[in-house]
Amino acid sequence: xxxxxxxxxxxxxxxxxxxxxxxxxxxxxxxxxxxxxxxxxxxxxxxxxxxxxxxxxxxxxxxxxxxxxxxxxxxxxxxxxxxxxxxxxxxxxxxxxxxxxxxxxxxxxxxxxxxxxxxxxxxxxxxxxxxxxxxxxxxxxxxxxxxxxxxxxxxxxxxxxxxxxxxxxxxxxxxxxxxxxxxxxxxxxxxxxxxxxxxxxxxxxxxxxxxxxxxxxxxxxxxxxxxxxxxxxxxxxxxxxxxxx
Amino acid sequence: xxxxxxxxxxxxxxxxxxxxxxxxxxxxxxxxxxxxxxxxxxxxxxxxxxxxxxxxxxxxxxxxxxxxxxxxxxxxxxxxxxxxxxxxxxxxxxxxxxxxxxxxxxxxxxxxxxxxxxxxxxxxxxxxxxxxxxxxxxxxxxxxxxxxxxxxxxxxxxxxxxxxxxxxxxxxxxxxxxxxxxxxxxxxxxxxxxxxxxxxxxxxxxxxxxxxxxxxxxxxxxxxxxxxxxxxxxxxxxxxxxxxx
Amino acid sequence: xxxxxxxxxxxxxxxxxxxxxxxxxxxxxxxxxxxxxxxxxxxxxxxxxxxxxxxxxxxxxxxxxxxxxxxxxxxxxxxxxxxxxxxxxxxxxxxxxxxxxxxxxxxxxxxxxxxxxxxxxxxxxxxx
Amino acid sequence: xxxxxxxxxxxxxxxxxxxxxxxxxxxxxxxxxxxxxxxxxxxxxxxxxxxxxxxxxxxxxxxxxxxxxxxxxxxxxxxxxxxxxxxxxxxxxxxxxxxxxxxxxxxxxxxxxxxxxxxxxxxxxxxx
Ligand SMILES: [Fe+3]
Ligand SMILES: [Fe+3]
Numbered sequence: 001x002x003x004x005x006x007x008x009x010x011x012x013x014x015x016x017x018x019x020x021x022x023x024x025x026x027x028x029x030x031x032x033x034x035x036x037x038x039x040x041x042x043x044x045x046x047x048x049x050x051x052x053x054x055x056x057x058x059x060x061x062x063x064x065x066x067x068x069x070x071x072x073x074x075x076x077x078x079x080x081x082x083x084x085x086x087x088x089x090x091x092x093x094x095x096x097x098x099x100x101x102x103x104x105x106x107x108x109x110x111x112x113x114x115x116x117x118x119x120x121x122x123x124x125x126x127x128x129x130x131x132x133x134x135x136x137x138x139x140x141x142x143x144x145x146x147x148x149x150x151x152x153x154x155x156x157x158x159x160x161x162x163x164x165x166x167x168x169x170x171x172x173x174x175x176x177x178x179x180x181x182x183x184x185x186x187x188x189x190x191x192x193x194x195x196x197x198x199x200x201x202x203x204x205x206x207x208x209x210x211x212x213x214x215x216x217x218x219x220x221x222x223x224x225x226x227x228x229x230x231x232x233x234x235x236x237x238x239x240x241x242x243x244x245x
Numbered sequence: 246x247x248x249x250x251x252x253x254x255x256x257x258x259x260x261x262x263x264x265x266x267x268x269x270x271x272x273x274x275x276x277x278x279x280x281x282x283x284x285x286x287x288x289x290x291x292x293x294x295x296x297x298x299x300x301x302x303x304x305x306x307x308x309x310x311x312x313x314x315x316x317x318x319x320x321x322x323x324x325x326x327x328x329x330x331x332x333x334x335x336x337x338x339x340x341x342x343x344x345x346x347x348x349x350x351x352x353x354x355x356x357x358x359x360x361x362x363x364x365x366x367x368x369x370x371x372x373x374x375x376x377x378x379x380x381x382x383x384x385x386x387x388x389x390x391x392x393x394x395x396x397x398x399x400x401x402x403x404x405x406x407x408x409x410x411x412x413x414x415x416x417x418x419x420x421x422x423x424x425x426x427x428x429x430x431x432x433x434x435x436x437x438x439x440x441x442x443x444x445x446x447x448x449x450x451x452x453x454x455x456x457x458x459x460x461x462x463x464x465x466x467x468x469x470x471x472x473x474x475x476x477x478x479x480x481x482x483x484x485x486x487x488x489x490x
Numbered sequence: 491x492x493x494x495x496x497x498x499x500x501x502x503x504x505x506x507x508x509x510x511x512x513x514x515x516x517x518x519x520x521x522x523x524x525x526x527x528x529x530x531x532x533x534x535x536x537x538x539x540x541x542x543x544x545x546x547x548x549x550x551x552x553x554x555x556x557x558x559x560x561x562x563x564x565x566x567x568x569x570x571x572x573x574x575x576x577x578x579x580x581x582x583x584x585x586x587x588x589x590x591x592x593x594x595x596x597x598x599x600x601x602x603x604x605x606x607x608x609x610x611x612x613x614x615x616x617x618x
Numbered sequence: 619x620x621x622x623x624x625x626x627x628x629x630x631x632x633x634x635x636x637x638x639x640x641x642x643x644x645x646x647x648x649x650x651x652x653x654x655x656x657x658x659x660x661x662x663x664x665x666x667x668x669x670x671x672x673x674x675x676x677x678x679x680x681x682x683x684x685x686x687x688x689x690x691x692x693x694x695x696x697x698x699x700x701x702x703x704x705x706x707x708x709x710x711x712x713x714x715x716x717x718x719x720x721x722x723x724x725x726x727x728x729x730x731x732x733x734x735x736x737x738x739x740x741x742x743x744x745x746x
Binding site for chain 1: 632633634635638642645646648649651652653654657695697698700701702703704705707709710711
């Protein structure tokens with residue numbers, strides 16, 4: 001019987017991935033984040049899960065406004081890193097676990113969750129940054145991954161109650177899978193994001209600020225700039241120890 | 246307030262559409278089917294619904310095996326007839342009702358139905374044949390249509406209980422829409438289909454039968470052949486009066 | 491193949507995960523026939539067109555032979571394979587008759603008489 | 619525009635049906651920048667590339683001006699518009715700072731201090 005043995009919750013700030021990909025992880029600005037994961041990395045190396053069910057959100061990479069699934073489960077053999085505008089992350093292709101993924105899909109749909117089954121999909125930083133944080137930079141990821149994407153792009157996302165019940169149904173599904181597998185469930189995403197809009201009036205600048213036009217700047221990968229050009233490390237480090245983020 | 250005023254259930258056998266499209270509706274073989282709809286056509290001309298929520302199934306036209314939504318709701322301005330292999334049906338483009346469709350999507354998701362929101366989609370015979378049966382061959386369809394596609398291609402489809410509860414949630418959603426609209430809910434699909442496989446052993450032919458190769462046959466649109474080359478009329482006519490089909 | 495309750499239904503191949511995984515590329519090839527250009531390319535050289543898809547040799551041969559039940563047995567799904575029929579100019583009833591091992595007039599007659607009988611079609615263990 | 623409870627949140631444009639319908643083509647244009655060829659075409663002639671999309675003139679101008687909040691106001695969604703930033707070689711924090719009307723070091727400092735304060739950000743009716 002497959003067993004859920006642990007849960008992992010972590011941030012997936014894209015700059016963390018860029019810092020790793022560009023060899024900045026040892027820099028003083030970034031050290032606190034990555035040091036915060038040392039204990040988790042040591043722990044997971046001992047746990048050796050066979051499969052991770054990775055509950056994440058797609059950032060308009062696999063799904064555009066053309067079609068917006070509320071819950072999508074990836075049943076493919078593999079998932080390539082998405083090109084989010086700066087080329088795909090230089091990380092290994094993510095290998096799926098089609099047998100367990102299809103078993104989950106069947107069990108969840110018969111349990112009245114209206115899953116969208118996905119057999120072709122790229123995965124963005126929302127899925128690959130957690131893998132990088134827990135496993136570093138291996139030649140191949142040491143686990144199979146079942147991506148489970150939850151809509152957070154288009155209002156309304158599923159309710160908290162619905163997600164809670166989905167979690168219970170996932171447990172039931174895993175425990176009814178005959179093969180003996182060590183399964184972890186991961187969750188990733190922000191508890192609070194103000195990404196979407198302009199500042200409140202009190203913060204409003206007197207004069208609209210703009211960066212120089214692209215032509216004046218040359219091309220730089222995110223995370224290659226000075227520390228202040230990347231998203232803060234500290235909230236991410238905090239997130240990793242507080243299950244939010 | 247929007248009101249659900251009636252329901253319509255009908256078959257959508259593709260040959261019925263082909264018979265209409267190819268001017269065969271008055272032929273003796275087809276007459277019983279179309280005559281069976283005369284009363285319904287007269288009735289709906291008096292009812293004049295503003296919007297039809299058309300619960301149907303896609304036949305691997307809008308959705309391939311790449312991505313399989315359990316419940317998909319069409320929120321687009323319009324939906325073009327799909328090319329299912331013999332060119333699109335020569336019927337009008339289906340106009341949507343984005344305001345009500347988005348209201349339904351929001352209400353259903355907050356009611357914990359895990360809808361897939363679709364903003365670009367072609368619609369196949371499953372949706373257009375019911376329109377043809379009820380409205381004939383007008384230059385424009387006299388209603389707005391909200392397509393609601395239920396997966397029947399990939400096992401498992403949603404349970405009967407889930408579909409029943411979705412119906413109740415649709416009613417609640419429609420009745421919370423502020424605009425005064427005359428809304429009908431249509432359903433279409435077979436109660437029983439053995440499309441998928443070979444005959445049971447007792448029916449098995451001694452020698453495998455094949456039609457001549459395409460090169461020997463020339464090209465013919467379905468429904469253009471003699472009556473016996475098309476799907477039976479009688480079950481469809483029966484379906485139209487018994488709410489299955 | 492894990493034995494499932496629905497494997498007991500005579501004459502029905504339920505399109506479950508196992509069939510879907512086996513037939514993925516066969517069915518996606520069928521989807522490509524929804525475009526007129528692709529239909530023309532397929533008709534011009536069926537073998538060459540099929541060779542662009544990572545299908546098994548058995549699946550390709552079943553398509554070339556128009557072995558409709560052979561396609562189903564190898565993971566094909568009728569909603570997909572019917573696009574080959576449409577490309578050939580065949581009606582749905584024509585392939586349904588072939589798949590049922592009867593002539594088309596016989597199939598039409600069965601439909602006019604109310605459809606395939608449920609007798610003997612409930613379970614493989616039913617008396618014939 | 620129908621007034622919704624979430625319109626009371628200061629500084630947040632919730633991406634609801636209304637925003638989504640208004641921004642559909644703007645956001646789908648942004649999606650196209652996930653392909654290197656499209657990014658090259660966009661960079662080579664931004665105006666010509668934008669003119670291929672049925673966007674409003676206001677939306678096109680906001681893109682040309684890199685007016686990030688203007689894009690949001692016209693139906694843009696940050697997950698989509700960030701693909702323009704990536705095409706420009708900007709980090710997420712760089713556009714977040716611009717959108718918040720502060721310098722990037724100020725924005726980074728705000729994040730290091732625990733993030734944007736909830737005080738004054740709960741409701742437009744809150745005392746400033
Ligand atoms: Fe995120
Ligand atoms: Fe059908």
